Amino acid sequence: VKKMKFKTLEWKQNALHLTDQRVLPNQIRVMRCRDEKDCWKAIREMVVRGAPAIGVTAAYGVYLGVRSFKGLNRERFKTRFKVVCNYLRRARPTARNLFSAIESMQTVFEKAEKLGVEQIKRLLLREARRLEKEDQKLCEGIGRHGARLVRSGFTIMTHCNAGALATAGIGTALSVVYTALWSGKRVEVVATETRPFMQGARLTTWELAKNGVPVTMICDSAVGHMLSLGTIDMVVVGADRIAANGDVANKIGTYNIACLAREHGVPFYVAAPSTTFDASIPSGKQIEIEMRPVSEITRPYGKRLISKGVKLLNPAFDVTPAKLISGIITEKGVFKPPFRKSLLKWES
Amino acid sequence: VKKMKFKTLEWKQNALHLTDQRVLPNQIRVMRCRDEKDCWKAIREMVVRGAPAIGVTAAYGVYLGVRSFKGLNRERFKTRFKVVCNYLRRARPTARNLFSAIESMQTVFEKAEKLGVEQIKRLLLREARRLEKEDQKLCEGIGRHGARLVRSGFTIMTHCNAGALATAGIGTALSVVYTALWSGKRVEVVATETRPFMQGARLTTWELAKNGVPVTMICDSAVGHMLSLGTIDMVVVGADRIAANGDVANKIGTYNIACLAREHGVPFYVAAPSTTFDASIPSGKQIEIEMRPVSEITRPYGKRLISKGVKLLNPAFDVTPAKLISGIITEKGVFKPPFRKSLLKWES
Numbered sequence: 001v002k003k004m005k006f007k008t009l010e011w012k013q014n015a016l017h018l019t020d021q022r023v024l025p026n027q028i029r030v031m032r033c034r035d036e037k038d039c040w041k042a043i044r045e046m047v048v049r050g051a052p053a054i055g056v057t058a059a060y061g062v063y064l065g066v067r068s069f070k071g072l073n074r075e076r077f078k079t080r081f082k083v084v085c086n087y088l089r090r091a092r093p094t095a096r097n098l099f100s101a102i103e104s105m106q107t108v109f110e111k112a113e114k115l116g117v118e119q120i121k122r123l124l125l126r127e128a129r130r131l132e133k134e135d136q137k138l139c140e141g142i143g144r145h146g147a148r149l150v151r152s153g154f155t156i157m158t159h160c161n162a163g164a165l166a167t168a169g170i171g172t173a174l175s176v177v178y179t180a181l182w183s184g185k186r187v188e189v190v191a192t193e194t195r196p197f198m199q200g201a202r203l204t205t206w207e208l209a210k211n212g213v214p215v216t217m218i219c220d221s222a223v224g225h226m227l228s229l230g231t232i233d234m235v236v237v238g239a240d241r242i243a244a245n246g247d248v249a250n251k252i253g254t255y256n257i258a259c260l261a262r263e264h265g266v267p268f269y270v271a272a273p274s275t276t277f278d279a280s281i282p283s284g285k286q287i288e289i290e291m292r293p294v295s296e297i298t299r300p301y302g303k304r305l306i307s308k309g310v311k312l313l314n315p316a317f318d319v320t321p322a323k324l325i326s327g328i329i330t331e332k333g334v335f336k337p338p339f340r341k342s343l344l345k346w347e348s
Numbered sequence: 349v350k351k352m353k354f355k356t357l358e359w360k361q362n363a364l365h366l367t368d369q370r371v372l373p374n375q376i377r378v379m380r381c382r383d384e385k386d387c388w389k390a391i392r393e394m395v396v397r398g399a400p401a402i403g404v405t406a407a408y409g410v411y412l413g414v415r416s417f418k419g420l421n422r423e424r425f426k427t428r429f430k431v432v433c434n435y436l437r438r439a440r441p442t443a444r445n446l447f448s449a450i451e452s453m454q455t456v457f458e459k460a461e462k463l464g465v466e467q468i469k470r471l472l473l474r475e476a477r478r479l480e481k482e483d484q485k486l487c488e489g490i491g492r493h494g495a496r497l498v499r500s501g502f503t504i505m506t507h508c509n510a511g512a513l514a515t516a517g518i519g520t521a522l523s524v525v526y527t528a529l530w531s532g533k534r535v536e537v538v539a540t541e542t543r544p545f546m547q548g549a550r551l552t553t554w555e556l557a558k559n560g561v562p563v564t565m566i567c568d569s570a571v572g573h574m575l576s577l578g579t580i581d582m583v584v585v586g587a588d589r590i591a592a593n594g595d596v597a598n599k600i601g602t603y604n605i606a607c608l609a610r611e612h613g614v615p616f617y618v619a620a621p622s623t624t625f626d627a628s629i630p631s632g633k634q635i636e637i638e639m640r641p642v643s644e645i646t647r648p649y650g651k652r653l654i655s656k657g658v659k660l661l662n663p664a665f666d667v668t669p670a671k672l673i674s675g676i677i678t679e680k681g682v683f684k685p686p687f688r689k690s691l692l693k694w695e696s
Contacts, residue, residue, distance in 0.1 A: 202653055217658055310565055
């Protein structure tokens with residue numbers, strides 16, 4: 001595994017440093033998060049995005065939120081911990097990893113409840129650091145399993161950014177690309193622009209170009225045309241939440257691609273760590289789809305484009321039904337349909 | 349038929365006046381075309397766009413190109429006429445109406461060949477004016493036939509701008525909406541943003557709002573999600589060229605919507621005048637797809653968003669296969685599949 005030429009998130013000097021993904025690639029700006037409010041804001045306003053990176057940020061956020069607690073009263077400390085967890089949980093609704101990271105922090109807290117306040121704080125920081133390291137491992141595992149599906153010469157279509165910038169490691173969908181490349185295969189990527197936040201245009205093309213992967217960008221509207229040309233060998237995207245039946249919530253536009261990929265017989269893969277799986281949700285219908293501020297689409301670059309009186313809808317995610325998915329690439333292997341059966345293994 | 353509150357194109361003071369669609373809705377700027385070069389530039393740079401409006405502009409362009417011819421030599425005049433026609437034909441490659449309008453001008457020229465130069469000039473201007481009037485009639489005919497498909501309470505999805513701004517009249521796809529509305533039906537529209545040129549965001553929402561039609565805008569990437577909500581009753585789009593088998597070239601992204609509409613059992617209609625039909629082209633495979641400058645996607649609002657070294661593809665159109673089309677709404681009625689058979693009537 002090679003090192004990325006940038007840091008999505010970094011714990012140093014007792015703070016979480018995040019590369020501000022709202023201004024990439026035109027500016028490299030780092031946001032220093034010193035408390036849970038900074039972390040909440042970073043998640044909500046998409047300074048950091050991508051389900052795994054959101055999870056790790058939330059974990060550090062939990063620690064940063066209780067770090068400043070003064071005193072030795074364990075009951076009051078516990079109350080503060082709960083308030084911080086509940087607060088961070090409300091930063092964004094869709095990504096499973098936000099919730100699973102906070103659950104991990106809660107498990108550590110419960111086990112340590114009898115210890116002193118300062119000791120619990122240390123254990124919480126240790127857990128956040130462990131989750132960061134774990135995410136790096138998960139990314140590598142996804143890459144190892146996913147790269148086996150890639151033949152030399154493949155052109156892979158991806159959507160949004162499920163790369164290093166979306167994780168603490170080398171990415172989910174893009175980990176498949178990097179791992180294939182590093183093992184000597186020729187790989188090219190077709191990245192979609194990904195309106196409205198332009199994660200594909202700004203982030204995916206940037207990190208792939210920085211890492212020597214040939215990349216071509218198209219508008220979201222050109223997905224069908226591109227697939228009809230017959231030059232795309234597979235689609236690989238990330239996931240924000242995976243329901244028990246294999247339905248996948250991911251960046252708005254993913255479902256469009258899945259439907260068109262099937263029309264053209266192009267395999268459609270989802271790459272995600274097991275922390276994205278949500279067994280408590282029977283199907284995609286129960287996944288809450290975040291509606292983002294319409295300002296993201298009315299004034300994409302500061303200038304209002306849309307007339308007054310026009311209604312706007314800006315859903316941030318959509319649900320791709322399991323029937324359109326060829327496989328889910330995880331650190332535990334590639335799960336194949338029927339997912340209801342194969343995904344149960346994740347639980348163990 | 350009500351009047352629009354704006355003029356897409358207007359012949360006055362011996363020049364063609366075009367509302368500059370690149371700067372709508374933030375600015376109302378009019379471009380005055382005085383010769384064929386102005387018209388060519390207006391078409392190429394999308395001051396005017398929409399297949400029918402391009403056709404009418406080209407017809408006026410032919411007249412403006414020969415108007416300044418000095419002398420009485422008919423042979424030289426004929427040569428000039430041919431040069432102007434060939435020049436305008438190369439303004440953009442995909443819209444059929446550009447070519448059919450120039451063909452109409454050629455037919456008039458051939459019939460008038462024995463007349464004097466000044467007389468031919470007058471006949472050419474008369475033909476351009478006739479084509480403009482005819483386009484208004486075609487739009488009304490499309491609206492009449494199409495509105496019968498619309499029930500009160502319908503929500504209609506459309507893509508790009510196939511409205512009054514795309515024609516000399518009340519539009520093609522949007523003529524269906526206007527005519528239904530004016531006949532007393534409740535209609536709402538969901539318009540796609542239509543990257544990269546934002547025709548949906550800038551033009552469709554503007555003209556619908558101006559004409560009292562409730563309109564909601566979504567990003568192109570949200571089409572699948574929107575259709576999955578079950579609130580869209582039909583899709584109506586325009587067309588730039590229709591092949592003999594019923595395959596339709598239209599704004600990039602149309603094919604995405606057609607594929608997703610079928611997945612959700614939502615009827616998908618194309619609305620276009622018969623001048624869009626190209627019997628000489630057996631199927632969509634033979635339609636030339638224009639590739640537009642990548643600057644439209646690298647710096648959508650003046651600021652470069654994409655890293656150097658990233659390749660870009662910017663196809664302006666895609667082809668929707670006939671099998672995904674529920675019907676083609678024309679001024680002659682609604683053609684149903686199999687189109688190879690029903691479209692033959694257009695030829696007569």
